[in-house]
Amino acid sequence: MSLELFRKETREWLDANCPQSMRQPIKKFDDRFWGGRNPKFASEDQKIWFERCLAKNWTVPYWPKEYGGGGLSKEEYKIYKEEMKRLGCRLPLFNFGISMLGPALLKFGNEAQKSHFLTKATRGELWWCQGYSEPGAGSDLANIQTKAEDMGDHYLVNGQKVWTSYADHADWIFCLVRTNAEGRKQSGISFLLIDMNAEGVSTQPIRLISGKSPFCETFFDNVKVPKENLVGVENQGWTIAKYLLTHEREMIGSLGEDGQKVPLHKSAIEYVGTENGKLKDSILRPEVARWSMNDTIFKMTLSRSMDEIKSGQSLGAKSSFFKYYGTELNKEKYELLMSLKGMEGGEWEGENSNDGEIARMFLRTKANSIEGGTSEVQLNIIAKHILGLPSIR
Ligand SMILES: Cc1cc2nc3c(=O)[nH]c(=O)nc-3n(C[C@H](O)[C@H](O)[C@H](O)COP(=O)(O)OP(=O)(O)OC[C@H]3O[C@@H](n4cnc5c(N)ncnc54)[C@H](O)[C@@H]3O)c2cc1C
Structure with a gap:
């Protein structure tokens, strides 16, 4: 056709x-x-x-x-x-099973894993969450300590994850676990798929400043995980972890790709009105124009980069650029929306503000430049892998 x-x-x-x-x-x-x-x-x-x-x-x-x-x-x-x-x-x-785990399984999973989990993903049959971060492993992700001991036909998993988005809703978790404590820390990590219904898995919600609890602490207490749930090779999960992160960063960076977001200039017109065809607020007018131009250029650059890679492939280190810029742009957008709303922007409850929709989103966007790796970490990756600058260490 x-x-x-x-x-x-x-x-x-x-x-x-x-x-x-x-x-x-x-x-x-x-x-x-x-x-x-x-x-x-x-x-x-x-x-x-x-x-x-x-x-x-x-x-x-x-x-x-x-x-x-x-x-x-x-x-x-x-x-x-x-x-x-x-x-x-x-x-x-x-679902994170589509945007994050899917690409990793397509590249690193065996045929049984692909056929089982990808088919379930396209049918929307499983809700996945991501078990990467731990109390001592965020930016320094390779420091994870959750241990998976080889017990012959299964692994015995013990440890704790943190900031696990929607762990309390999820059916399965894709998890980084330590299978070797010796040598370089990146070389002892494996990538395991764990059923959240397995005995010994529990979650505890964490409340955010926005009043919501979108994520949890996740605990593993002597959890038996069948060996067939290992993706790729034991102790070589770091490569899979990094590949998956490029897809996560692409997803977070291209915020707004999902459905239509109301364009900023339309919200601006709704909130402050126009005079002689121009936005009434002369101080915020150039700010809205500047943001809209940056947003357009960003989307064009993202679209061009997506054209340059093969279907389903990752943007590699470039995903850090889009993660960094896209999330900073989204934060700026909500700063502007709060200014455009004026006093009403701070409203937290009530029909008028749809229960503080803008205020809550404004607070939520602060997490955009933390989740999936902080802005500082993205800048480090851009410096090293895109600009080729020398490392200080
Ligand atoms: C809304 C939200 C959802 C999340 N969902 C999940 C999830 O589902 N699953 C999951 O596993 N994790 C999740 N996370 C965790 C997220 O990946 C971590 O918060 C993030 O990687 C930062 O780690 P940290 O919080 O331990 O901060 P730290 O690593 O302790 O960083 C603290 C500060 O130090 C800076 N810093 C650290 N190292 C460096 C460096 N080398 N150079 C420059 N600056 C540095 C950071 O930029 C940051 O400002 C989520 C986080 C948020 C906010």
């Missing part, structure tokens, strides 16, 4: 099948369908949209067909994304 025809058919299919309410901007947690063993749909439209995409193999359109993906070529997938964006369609399914 020609790309022109593919665009026409995609446009028509999306228009005919995506319910109007699924074309609205994402505003809250359950505006996304996360899947899981006990899936919860926030509305009938969300269910319809997911099921229609599932029937067309378009929950993950760029994955291979044998795992339930749509098998789209890179060019077709680009068109699909453009048409989704044009109509403002939300993703039918959002």
